[in-house]
Amino acid sequence: MTKYSLKNKYLLLLLLLVAINKAHADSGYKLWLEYNKITYQRASAVYRQQLRYLIFPAASDQLKAARGELLKGLDGMLSILPGDAKTITDGQTLVIGTRQSLKSLSIVVPDTIGSEGYLIKTAFIHQKKYTIITANTDVAVLYGVFNFLKLIQTNQPISNLNIADHPRIMYRVLDHWDNLNRTVERGYAGSSIWNWHKLPGIIDQRYIDYARANASVGINGSVINNVNADALILSPQYLTKIQALANVFRVYGIKIYLSVKFSSPVELGGLKTADPLDAAVKKWWADKADEIYRYIPDFGGFLVKANSEGQPGPQTYGRTHADGANMLADALAPHHGIVMWRAFVYDNNVPDDRSKQAYNEFKPFDGKFKDNVIIQVKNGPIDFQPREPFHPLFGAMPNTALMMEFQLTQEYLGFSTHLVYEAPLFAECLQSDTYTQGKGSTVSRVIKGDFNKKLITGMAGVANIGSDLNWCGHPFAQANWYAFGRMAWNPDQSPAAIADDWLKMTFTNNTVFVSPVKKLMLQSRENTVNYMTPLGLHHIMGVSTHYGPGPWVDNAGRPDWNATYYHKADSAGIGFNRTGTGSNALEQYAPQVNAHWGNLQTCPDEYLLWFHHLRWTYKMRSGRSLWDEMVHHYYQGADSVKQMGLTWDKMQGKIDAERFTEVKQLMQTQLAEATTWRDACVLYFQTFSKMPIGAGYPKPAHPLSYYKDMKFYYVPGIGGNNYMTN
Numbered sequence: 169m170t171k172y173s174l175k176n177k178y179l180l181l182l183l184l185l186v187a188i189n190k191a192h193a194d195s196g197y198k199l200w201l202e203y204n205k206i207t208y209q210r211a212s213a214v215y216r217q218q219l220r221y222l223i224f225p226a227a228s229d230q231l232k233a234a235r236g237e238l239l240k241g242l243d244g245m246l247s248i249l250p251g252d253a254k255t256i257t258d259g260q261t262l263v264i265g266t267r268q269s270l271k272s273l274s275i276v277v278p279d280t281i282g283s284e285g286y287l288i289k290t291a292f293i294h295q296k297k298y299t300i301i302t303a304n305t306d307v308a309v310l311y312g313v314f315n316f317l318k319l320i321q322t323n324q325p326i327s328n329l330n331i332a333d334h335p336r337i338m339y340r341v342l343d344h345w346d347n348l349n350r351t352v353e354r355g356y357a358g359s360s361i362w363n364w365h366k367l368p369g370i371i372d373q374r375y376i377d378y379a380r381a382n383a384s385v386g387i388n389g390s391v392i393n394n395v396n397a398d399a400l401i402l403s404p405q406y407l408t409k410i411q412a413l414a415n416v417f418r419v420y421g422i423k424i425y426l427s428v429k430f431s432s433p434v435e436l437g438g439l440k441t442a443d444p445l446d447a448a449v450k451k452w453w454a455d456k457a458d459e460i461y462r463y464i465p466d467f468g469g470f471l472v473k474a475n476s477e478g479q480p481g482p483q484t485y486g487r488t489h490a491d492g493a494n495m496l497a498d499a500l501a502p503h504h505g506i507v508m509w510r511a512f513v514y515d516n517n518v519p520d521d522r523s524k525q526a527y528n529e530f531k532p533f534d535g536k537f538k539d540n541v542i543i544q545v546k547n548g549p550i551d552f553q554p555r556e557p558f559h560p561l562f563g564a565m566p567n568t569a570l571m572m573e574f575q576l577t578q579e580y581l582g583f584s585t586h587l588v589y590e591a592p593l594f595a596e597c598l599q600s601d602t603y604t605q606g607k608g609s610t611v612s613r614v615i616k617g618d619f620n621k622k623l624i625t626g627m628a629g630v631a632n633i634g635s636d637l638n639w640c641g642h643p644f645a646q647a648n649w650y651a652f653g654r655m656a657w658n659p660d661q662s663p664a665a666i667a668d669d670w671l672k673m674t675f676t677n678n679t680v681f682v683s684p685v686k687k688l689m690l691q692s693r694e695n696t697v698n699y700m701t702p703l704g705l706h707h708i709m710g711v712s713t714h715y716g717p718g719p720w721v722d723n724a725g726r727p728d729w730n731a732t733y734y735h736k737a738d739s740a741g742i743g744f745n746r747t748g749t750g751s752n753a754l755e756q757y758a759p760q761v762n763a764h765w766g767n768l769q770t771c772p773d774e775y776l777l778w779f780h781h782l783r784w785t786y787k788m789r790s791g792r793s794l795w796d797e798m799v800h801h802y803y804q805g806a807d808s809v810k811q812m813g814l815t816w817d818k819m820q821g822k823i824d825a826e827r828f829t830e831v832k833q834l835m836q837t838q839l840a841e842a843t844t845w846r847d848a849c850v851l852y853f854q855t856f857s858k859m860p861i862g863a864g865y866p867k868p869a870h871p872l873s874y875y876k877d878m879k880f881y882y883v884p885g886i887g888g889n890n891y892m893t894n
């Protein structure tokens with residue numbers, strides 16, 4: 169072999185390697201709609217045989233989108249573009265269309281599917297085998313198509329199908345805390361995806377892909393601006409831009425909602441007041457609603473944060489939440505819009521126990537809200553902590569529509585550097601028993617409207633989406649967007665099944681990858697609880713930025729912003745006494761729940777310090793003292809992140825190198841941060857307990873003062889000039 173040809177050979181090899189690498193590079197932009205080629209030959213051949221022909225009359229934009237998605241998926245996974253069957257000969261035919269358009273086939277469709285459900289069914293018609301996807305509406309056909317594609321994405325058989333499914337919740341909404349200057353409050357994935365400056369003229373492909381991803385999991389609404397709202401959003405200039413987004417979203421069955429500032433009539437309309445009982449104010453809102461619907465005929469409605477954290481509201485004018493919400497509801501009612509009125513209230517007076525405030529303010533108005541008002545309640549009574557008991561309002565307002573608000577963005581869960589799969593957190597809350605309608609009155613049943621069929625139903629997720637190439641900052645944070653959609657569709661689905669689907673659709677069907685990584689995902693939230701806030705501790709993160717540990721914070725603007733307000737550590741012990749001898753927040757729950765959590769014999773360890781103040785030597789179920797148990801949890805938390813990293817290392821080569829490396833680096837960062845959390849908290853609480861850290865545990869690397877002095881500049885998610893924590 170000559171030197172020259174050897175050189176050529178190397179060059180070729182190099183080019184080949186570059187090509188392979190390129191083919192494998194995956195930024196994560198495609199989310200769970202990867203539609204990766206099915207490389208397993210037999211499966212591919214079977215699918216191809218079964219999808220010979222396609223009948224898909226697509227007249228509307230929504231049906232065209234469904235058809236486009238189907239072809240994209242089949243082409244991506246199977247390299248086929250099934251042709252429209254003119255004369256049907258052999259092989260199986262995929263028939264897709266609304267019930268109306270497929271009337272001639274006389275398919276029996278269960279009534280339960282309603283307007284958003286679908287049927288995927290294998291049927292023999294005149295001895296020929298068909299796979300039929302049908303629904304009552306165009307958008308539901310789209311849902312059916314996405315779910316059919318999911319079967320192939322997750323390598324399920326498709327030869328004998330009979331799947332009928334429908335959403336259990338009506339309003340399945342993402343809440344974006346996006347500001348008009350493109351910063352995102354509590355956003356950790358870059359800037360806002362809405363490019364206000366370029367709208368309405370420029371339609372970014374991202375808007376379309378965002379809508380596709382949402383529709384694929386059944387999300388049907390998007391609140392596009394921050395609940396700390398700017399009145400400008402209602403100006404004609406912005407309505408023109410919003411109209412352009414609405415035109416994109418409509419094709420995928422997504423309605424636009426806006427967060428509105430209660431004082432908009434003053435700021436935008438030049439009125440003297442925003443008093444909800446004032447005739448001019450009522451008229452201003454009614455006119456504004458009419459105007460919005462001229463731009464966006466299928467506009468969804470308003471989301472309102474009122475009288476909370478400095479936001480104006482009806483109480484500013486001596487009126488009630490019901491007065492405010494009902495006035496807006498009247499303005500929207502002629503157009504079938506709704507008002508989502510938030511229960512996250514946080515007024516200027518410091519309460520004896522902040523966890524009681526929402527219940528105290530809202531419970532008296534049970535049954536007083538108009539039919540098109542739904543009260544949006546955070547999953548827990550404080551604020552999206554790594555673990556909270558369910559919000560007492562879920563068991564307290566049987567005559568009021570209540571919607572769940574989960575937070576997908578990881579404000580209190582390590583931002584977008586920590587791998588935390590949130591579905592177990594969602595499920596824990598949803599399957600909690602409120603007992604208010606007897607045993608089995610789970611939060612899930614309450615929000616599904618099981619106990620009062622007249623009520624509208626909803627679930628909101630505070631979005632974790634931004635301009636990062638992979639949308640959510642952490643490749644695994646995408647799973648939280650996905651899981652939210654799945655659980656809003658059906659709150660009783662299992663986190664494990666959802667993780668299984670997501671992993672297969674996002675990465676690979678290879679079980680050598682899926683099994684260990686699913687396990688790791690399911691464990692991940694508990695890891696974070698352990699290294700941040702074990703045993704019911706809460707709100708001990710850095711003040712205002714909520715980044716990193718800050719259990720020592722005791723000088724914030726008001727007492728209930730301080731960590732010390734929540735953990736109440738002293739030389740005697742630790743924890744917030746919310747029993748009858750303390751704040752009695754437990755009284756806001758049904759007697760069964762109160763008794764269960766109020767009694768130390770039955771209160772689970774997970775909620776112990778949420779409800780009880782206990783001495784450091786208190787003997788835990790494990791036999792350890794409270795102090796030792798706490799130390800154990802902190803060390804276990806950090807150690808489990810290390811274990812997670814070791815599992816991940818074994819995944820090298822099982823997925824694309826780009827995402828593998830990104831996650832590996834993120835896990836290293838997470839381990840460093842988890843260790844900081846552990847050491848800072850253990851050292852700080854030790855100043856009260858005066859008890860030693862067990863001999864088997866590695867000692868913290870630095871003294872407490874080191875952790876207290878840590879400075880973090882320009883922490884994401886807070887915007888403005890608020891650049892430093894601690």
Ligand code: GCW
Nearest residue numbers: 345353354395396473512551
């Ligand atoms: O969790 C807190 C956040 C605020 C947020 C508020 C809310 C949008 O720290 O940034 O404001 O909750 O839910 O209104």
